[in-house]
Every structure is written in structure tokens, then in C-alpha cells.
Amino acid sequence: MDWSQLVVPSLRSLNPYRPGITEEKLRRDTGLSEIFKFSSNEAPVPPSPAVAAAMRDALAQANRYPDAQDLLDKLGQHLRVPAGHLVLGNGSIDVIASLVRTFVSRERNVVLSEFGYCAYPEFVKEQGATVRLAASGRHFGHDVERLLTTIDSRTSMVLVDSPTNLSGHALTARELGYLIDYLPDHVLLVLDEAYAEFTDADAPRETEQLPLRHPNVVVTRTFSKAYGLAGLRIGYGIADAGLIGWLNRIRPPFPVSRMALAGASAALDDRAHVEHIVALARDGRRVLVDALDAMNIVVLKGSANFVLANFGRAARRVYEGLLARGFITRAMHAYGLPTHIRISVGTPREVEQLVTEMQHLLRPTPSVHATVEGL
Ligand SMILES: Cc1ncc(COP(=O)(O)O)c(C=O)c1O
Structure with missing residues (x-):
């Protein structure tokens, strides 16, 4: 059945909204037990x-x-x-x-x-x-x-x-x-x-x-x-x-x-719970910005519960490397920005773990030249 002929004409050019990967999906796909989600700007703590x-x-x-x-x-x-x-x-x-x-x-x-x-x-x-x-x-x-x-x-x-x-x-x-x-x-x-x-x-x-x-x-x-x-x-x-x-x-x-x-x-x-979530976001934003700055990654701190970072040519490697380790971030293809990754603020422990993973993924791999020279 060609449904596109039956739907209302104005709907034919619509694209479905593509939400970020859910924890459930990544768990199913990778079998990893611990998943960290930094992709949909949610609060990182459960309801009070x-x-x-x-x-x-x-x-x-x-x-x-x-x-x-x-x-x-x-x-x-x-x-x-x-x-x-x-x-x-x-x-x-x-x-x-x-x-x-x-x-x-x-x-x-x-x-x-x-x-x-x-x-x-x-x-x-x-x-x-x-x-x-x-x-x-x-x-x-x-x-x-x-x-x-x-x-x-x-x-x-x-x-x-x-x-x-x-x-x-x-x-x-x-x-x-x-x-x-x-x-x-x-x-x-x-x-x-x-x-x-x-x-x-x-x-x-x-x-x-x-x-x-x-x-x-x-x-x-x-x-x-x-x-x-x-x-x-x-x-x-x-x-x-x-x-x-x-x-x-x-x-x-x-x-x-x-x-x-x-x-x-x-x-x-x-109110205490809301204030806690806001404080987590503000503090985490600062930690993420400082860490990304130290890695020479251009980052926008913004005024919300996430940061936007431009990883340049490393973007795909970082995004996929993080995903393989259970860290879901948001690639910004939907905005035509393939080198940008948006990172929602997690709990302090989650942010620390994410920073460690990013440092690992961004560590320069020694070139052949350097390896030969080092011999
Ligand atoms: C700018 C903006 N508006 C609206 C929404 C949707 O929020 P809600 O969960 O209230 O539908 C989002 C969700 O990420 C958003 O970023």
C-alpha cells in the first residue's frame, strides 16, 4: 500500500522526529550493563x-x-x-x-x-x-x-x-x-x-x-x-x-x-529538589567546559543543562568511541553540524567518568614517524 498517496498532502514531506538513542536500546545493542546518558538534556537524578x-x-x-x-x-x-x-x-x-x-x-x-x-x-x-x-x-x-x-x-x-x-x-x-x-x-x-x-x-x-x-x-x-x-x-x-x-x-x-x-x-x-537539579547542571557545565578547554576542544557553555562542543575531525571517533563504552551523547547532524556533539550534564560521578573517557579517546595516537624515531 502506498500510504503517501493517501495521507493529507501537506504531511507528505514530513520527517519523523529522531530522538537520541535510549539507554534501553544501547543496552540491547551492546549488552553493556552500565549505560550513561548525556543526550536528551534530562535531569540526571530520579524524582524525589x-x-x-x-x-x-x-x-x-x-x-x-x-x-x-x-x-x-x-x-x-x-x-x-x-x-x-x-x-x-x-x-x-x-x-x-x-x-x-x-x-x-x-x-x-x-x-x-x-x-x-x-x-x-x-x-x-x-x-x-x-x-x-x-x-x-x-x-x-x-x-x-x-x-x-x-x-x-x-x-x-x-x-x-x-x-x-x-x-x-x-x-x-x-x-x-x-x-x-x-x-x-x-x-x-x-x-x-x-x-x-x-x-x-x-x-x-x-x-x-x-x-x-x-x-x-x-x-x-x-x-x-x-x-x-x-x-x-x-x-x-x-x-x-x-x-x-x-x-x-x-x-x-x-x-x-x-x-x-x-x-x-x-x-x-x-523546591529543594529543583534547586539540586539546577545546581548539578550549573556545576557540571563548568566542569565540562574546563575539561574540554584543557583538551583544546572549542566548547559553548550556554545557559542550560548541557554544553555544545566542536570536536572537529575527531567528532565521529569520539561519539562512536563513547557509545561503544556505554556513554550516549548527541551528535548534531540534525542541525547540519557533524563535528559538534552536545553533552547533557550528568551527576558529578558521571561527568568525571565521561571526561576520563573523552581524554582517553582524544589522546594522540603516535604516528609511524614518531614510532620509528622513538626506536
Ligand atoms: C528547546 C526545547 N523545547 C521543547 C522541548 C520539549 O520539551 P518537553 O519535554 O516539555 O516536550 C525541548 C526538549 O528537549 C527543548 O530542548
């Missing part, structure tokens, strides 16, 4: 006991559909945003996909950055709409001037990740202010802040308040990264209440499970 207990309690009522209002209220208090300005999703990516479905159609376009999150273009193509790419700026970050000049009369959305999925580079408060000030009224700015909690002092503060002052700004965040709940799949959007009303019309009933709601609610209360 309080979160695990809340999820167990929710499991006991899994026969009932969930009610999201308690979490919406709690999240609203935490963010100082009325609950009517919030929408929950099956991961923040679900909220982003819903925004594109709601606001982008065939005759419109979406402005993305050249090195923006690689998952975005497929959502736009799915709508039969056009992507207009703005060249990226320093450190693969967004160039707000170029984003603005790429907007035309058919642009319905500018979608940016800050910090970015590729390099962790974040917009500064000035850059974000400029982008919002000069954004035409007919354009929605979707600010994907999956890594917001990891940013440093110069990052824009209180961006969760932006949609209250600017109805054409939407902010998305997630419980997957700093809250350590990637496997639960829960994220949220902050937006104008009217916009949320439209989103809710296209959302499937009960998009977030009872377990995810309970886990996220307990995670919001457990």
Missing part, C-alpha cells in the same frame, strides 16, 4: 521521594479521568499568573504544536531561526505553511534584528527557543525587549523556555509575566528539565486568556494524565 509518592497515590485512582484544575491553580500561584492564562500539555512540545495548529495555516508563514530547535519546522510543514528562516547570530543564538526583518505581511508566528536546544545560548533581556517592542501586532511570539530555570543572571527575568502585558506573546515551559520529569510528559504555556480559550477548543480531552498532574504538583512543592 515526595514526587514518587504522589504519583503512586494517583496511580491508585487511574480508573478515573484526571482533573487539571488543582495544578493550574497551584502553578498560577507559583508564577503569579491567573490560572486562566495557563494551558497544560503532554510536554511543552505538545503546547507548541497546538499553538502552530491554531494559528498557522497554508497561506501563512512562521519565522524561525536557522539554528532554532529542530523539531519546529515539521509543525509548520504539517499545516502546509512556509518556514521563513532568519540567520542565527553569535553562538547559534537568535539574531533579533534578523528575526524582525524576516517577518512579512503573511507571518503569523515567530517561534524561538531561549535558551536554545542546540547551544543553550539565551536571549538577553535587552534583545527580548527589542524583539517584543518591534513585533508587529499581527504576529504571535512563542518563546519556548524549556531551560528557563537554568539561566544566569543576565537572562530576562519574570518572562512568565510577559503574556499578561503583551497579548501576542506566549511563553512555554516544562517539567521535563529542571523539575526532572521528562518521562511523565508534562509542560505548560502562559498566554492571553482569550488565546487559551481557542487552544482549548482544539485540544484533545484530557491531554495530561492523572500521574503527570500529581507528579508535577508535588514537584512544584519540592
Whole structure:
């Protein structure tokens, strides 16, 4: 059966999202018992006991559909945003996909950055709409001037990740202010802040308040990264209440499970655990950058829970060598950067072991000439 003839025409050019290799797959493929995962920017520690207990309690009522209002209220208090300005999703990516479905159609376009999150273009193509790419700026970050000049009369959305999925580079408060000030009224700015909690002092503060002052700004965040709940799949959007009303019309009933709601609610209360994950990321980032610097590898520290390193000609050897030893990192082919490897921060012990393996793999192999001379 040629399914491509039967699917909706706008879907024919879509590529499936290729997640990084999972621990389960590498274990199956290699038979290694100990696997270290540095590839999907997850938290390196399991949920706290309080979160695990809340999820167990929710499991006991899994026969009932969930009610999201308690979490919406709690999240609203935490963010100082009325609950009517919030929408929950099956991961923040679900909220982003819903925004594109709601606001982008065939005759419109979406402005993305050249090195923006690689998952975005497929959502736009799915709508039969056009992507207009703005060249990226320093450190693969967004160039707000170029984003603005790429907007035309058919642009319905500018979608940016800050910090970015590729390099962790974040917009500064000035850059974000400029982008919002000069954004035409007919354009929605979707600010994907999956890594917001990891940013440093110069990052824009209180961006969760932006949609209250600017109805054409939407902010998305997630419980997957700093809250350590990637496997639960829960994220949220902050937006104008009217916009949320439209989103809710296209959302499937009960998009977030009872377990995810309970886990996220307990995670919001457990500030010590979030702070622990953020501290692990910040400290680990520094250790990785210092170690890679010492190996003469160009590395971007970024403001998230990972670093991006350019291994040049050694990239393939390092990536595959690490994989063979059970260390999963992320080769950046999806971004057209075959010499770059993105490394999520692990626990201090994991980071130390990874550094040792990288040092081993990068050790110069003696050339024939040197060997002969040495005889
Ligand atoms: C920039 C960015 N946005 C969104 C996501 C998706 O996050 P979620 O797990 O909330 O769907 C990721 C995941 O890595 C990401 O890097």
C-alpha cells in the first residue's frame, strides 16, 4: 500500500522526529550493563521521594479521568499568573504544536531561526505553511534584528527557543525587549523556555509575566528539565486568556494524565529538589567546559543543562568511541553540524567518568614517524 498517496498532502514531506538513542536500546545493542546518558538534556537524578509518592497515590485512582484544575491553580500561584492564562500539555512540545495548529495555516508563514530547535519546522510543514528562516547570530543564538526583518505581511508566528536546544545560548533581556517592542501586532511570539530555570543572571527575568502585558506573546515551559520529569510528559504555556480559550477548543480531552498532574504538583512543592537539579547542571557545565578547554576542544557553555562542543575531525571517533563504552551523547547532524556533539550534564560521578573517557579517546595516537624515531 502506498500510504503517501493517501495521507493529507501537506504531511507528505514530513520527517519523523529522531530522538537520541535510549539507554534501553544501547543496552540491547551492546549488552553493556552500565549505560550513561548525556543526550536528551534530562535531569540526571530520579524524582524525589515526595514526587514518587504522589504519583503512586494517583496511580491508585487511574480508573478515573484526571482533573487539571488543582495544578493550574497551584502553578498560577507559583508564577503569579491567573490560572486562566495557563494551558497544560503532554510536554511543552505538545503546547507548541497546538499553538502552530491554531494559528498557522497554508497561506501563512512562521519565522524561525536557522539554528532554532529542530523539531519546529515539521509543525509548520504539517499545516502546509512556509518556514521563513532568519540567520542565527553569535553562538547559534537568535539574531533579533534578523528575526524582525524576516517577518512579512503573511507571518503569523515567530517561534524561538531561549535558551536554545542546540547551544543553550539565551536571549538577553535587552534583545527580548527589542524583539517584543518591534513585533508587529499581527504576529504571535512563542518563546519556548524549556531551560528557563537554568539561566544566569543576565537572562530576562519574570518572562512568565510577559503574556499578561503583551497579548501576542506566549511563553512555554516544562517539567521535563529542571523539575526532572521528562518521562511523565508534562509542560505548560502562559498566554492571553482569550488565546487559551481557542487552544482549548482544539485540544484533545484530557491531554495530561492523572500521574503527570500529581507528579508535577508535588514537584512544584519540592523546591529543594529543583534547586539540586539546577545546581548539578550549573556545576557540571563548568566542569565540562574546563575539561574540554584543557583538551583544546572549542566548547559553548550556554545557559542550560548541557554544553555544545566542536570536536572537529575527531567528532565521529569520539561519539562512536563513547557509545561503544556505554556513554550516549548527541551528535548534531540534525542541525547540519557533524563535528559538534552536545553533552547533557550528568551527576558529578558521571561527568568525571565521561571526561576520563573523552581524554582517553582524544589522546594522540603516535604516528609511524614518531614510532620509528622513538626506536
Ligand atoms: C528547546 C526545547 N523545547 C521543547 C522541548 C520539549 O520539551 P518537553 O519535554 O516539555 O516536550 C525541548 C526538549 O528537549 C527543548 O530542548
